[in-house]
Amino acid sequence: MQTYAYFPGCSLETSAKEYDTSTRAVFDKLGIGLKEVPDWSCCGSSQAHKVDRDMAAAIAGRNLVLASEIGDIVAPCASCFMSLKEAAVELEHDSEIRDTLKENGLEYLPGSVRVISTVEAAHNALEKGMFEGKITKPLKNLKVASYYGCLLVRPPKIAQFDDVENPMSMDRLMEAAGATPVKWSHKTECCGNAYIMVDKDMTLNLVRNILNAAVSAGADVVAAACPLCHMNLVMRQPYMMQKYGLKSEIPIVYFSQLLGTALNADEQDLDIDGEVMRLINKRRQEANEVKEVG
Amino acid sequence: MVLGATARFKSIDVDLKKEIDRLSGQKVDMCYLCGKCTAGCPVAPYQDIPPHIVLRLAQWGSSKVLESKMIWNCVACATCYTRCPNDVDVAKVCEAITQIAKREGIVADPVASALREKFVESVKNNGRVHELPLAMAMKVATKDYLGDLDVGIPMFFQGKFPLFGHQIKDLNNFQKLFNSKKAKKEGDK
Numbered sequence A: 001m002q003t004y005a006y007f008p009g010c011s012l013e014t015s016a017k018e019y020d021t022s023t024r025a026v027f028d029k030l031g032i033g034l035k036e037v038p039d040w041s042c043c044g045s046s047q048a049h050k051v052d053r054d055m056a057a058a059i060a061g062r063n064l065v066l067a068s069e070i071g072d073i074v075a076p077c078a079s080c081f082m083s084l085k086e087a088a089v090e091l092e093h094d095s096e097i098r099d100t101l102k103e104n105g106l107e108y109l110p111g112s113v114r115v116i117s118t119v120e121a122a123h124n125a126l127e128k129g130m131f132e133g134k135i136t137k138p139l140k141n142l143k144v145a146s147y148y149g150c151l152l153v154r155p156p157k158i159a160q161f162d163d164v165e166n167p168m169s170m171d172r173l174m175e176a177a178g179a180t181p182v183k184w185s186h187k188t189e190c191c192g193n194a195y196i197m198v199d200k201d202m203t204l205n206l207v208r209n210i211l212n213a214a215v216s217a218g219a220d221v222v223a224a225a226c227p228l229c230h231m232n233l234v235m236r237q238p239y240m241m242q243k244y245g246l247k248s249e250i251p252i253v254y255f256s257q258l259l260g261t262a263l264n265a266d267e268q269d270l271d272i273d274g275e276v277m278r279l280i281n282k283r284r285q286e287a288n289e290v291k292e293v294g
Numbered sequence B: 001m002v003l004g005a006t007a008r009f010k011s012i013d014v015d016l017k018k019e020i021d022r023l024s025g026q027k028v029d030m031c032y033l034c035g036k037c038t039a040g041c042p043v044a045p046y047q048d049i050p051p052h053i054v055l056r057l058a059q060w061g062s063s064k065v066l067e068s069k070m071i072w073n074c075v076a077c078a079t080c081y082t083r084c085p086n087d088v089d090v091a092k093v094c095e096a097i098t099q100i101a102k103r104e105g106i107v108a109d110p111v112a113s114a115l116r117e118k119f120v121e122s123v124k125n126n127g128r129v130h131e132l133p134l135a136m137a138m139k140v141a142t143k144d145y146l147g148d149l150d151v152g153i154p155m156f157f158q159g160k161f162p163l164f165g166h167q168i169k170d171l172n173n174f175q176k177l178f179n180s181k182k183a184k185k186e187g188d189k
């Protein structure tokens, strides 16, 4: 069985538990092993490199060394994915940072571990035909806006994944799950990440733009692949309707929750909001009614 | 306001442009001011000066750039770097300028500065980020004590924000990574 070193990241232990459990459930259904990186530490996220790039590469690099015993490292959080991959690039050509790690008992062998996101890993599985026969509960008629955010694809030199301006991998996964991906404008626009804690007004403006784009494109739900994006998009929708011109509320789910639903994974692991589940079932019913009439 | 490369700063002995280049690993002179970075920058409309002007001031070695809010509020989304015809990583330029500004005692956006510092502090203390204490520390920094309670309290009761987060086992060695020779050399200069 193919096994990845799994790097959950800090948010998946706390505010994004459902992203963690649904990710594990999806990969389990696909027959791909996820082995948690032992004693993993924070990747540094979007903040550590602002203080000191070499320190950021060293703390992210620690995880690469720990993962290399298991195999290629897969991260559900877009921010973790980019921090780890950036560190891998930096460690490749900076022997001083490698020495720092070595002094602390962590020997990094260049090229020893590849970093990918869970979107990429799931998409690879799709290309290998590993979904075949497994989509037993298709998300018929559900219109999904796939939201990639910044760091799954940018900067392309480091991410090395999908088209940087119009990525399609998550759209294809949604299609495979029986859903209908919508074409929309804000797939890779920034949600403001942790700046929600710095400049709320600015961040809410950015979020409003993303959500309105999804609503205008006729999406039922937005699929996210990052706990920070998810939190920013979910929070304060009613408030944004009052004060920021949000057109309507729209549910935000993790792409793994949708994939898992189609794969008939355990409901408890998926932990999908009851209202979203009702919407999914409603769309399925509509699809069946159309079939009967036709 | 000092325009031109003549200004001298207490923490650096080369001109400002060279120091920005050194810390960022970029060459700000590569920028030809096309404005593409600004066109796609999500935060630019909410700042004092747009990213391409940060580059212009950096090329001039103007100390004015140290006072800018933009440098602190770059969210590192990499849109600019992706589209720049000259391969300038503007986020790295902004981040380098904030590091110099901080050394000079000029912090145009103390809250953005607090975020990165509290974040690193939280990581250093536990090996992982604890969202609740971080959010609390930021509330103190922004003096916005009640703003997010609508979200925070339900999350707290769902067990999403545990009071005591996880601490990694090998914390001792982990913390040494923060005091590496290389990190020190640049940080303390």
Ligand code: SF4
Pocket (backbone or CB within 6 Å): B030, B031, B032, B033, B034, B035, B036, B037, B038, B051, B052, B055, B080, B083, B084, B085, B086, B087, B088, B090
């Ligand atoms: S996109 Fe590049 S060249 Fe154009 S203004 Fe921005 S940094 Fe300069």
Ligand code: SF4
Pocket (backbone or CB within 6 Å): B037, B040, B041, B042, B043, B044, B051, B073, B074, B075, B076, B077, B078, B079, B080, B081, B090, B091, B094
């Ligand atoms: S990386 Fe910074 S400067 Fe560049 S587009 Fe994003 S926010 Fe703007």
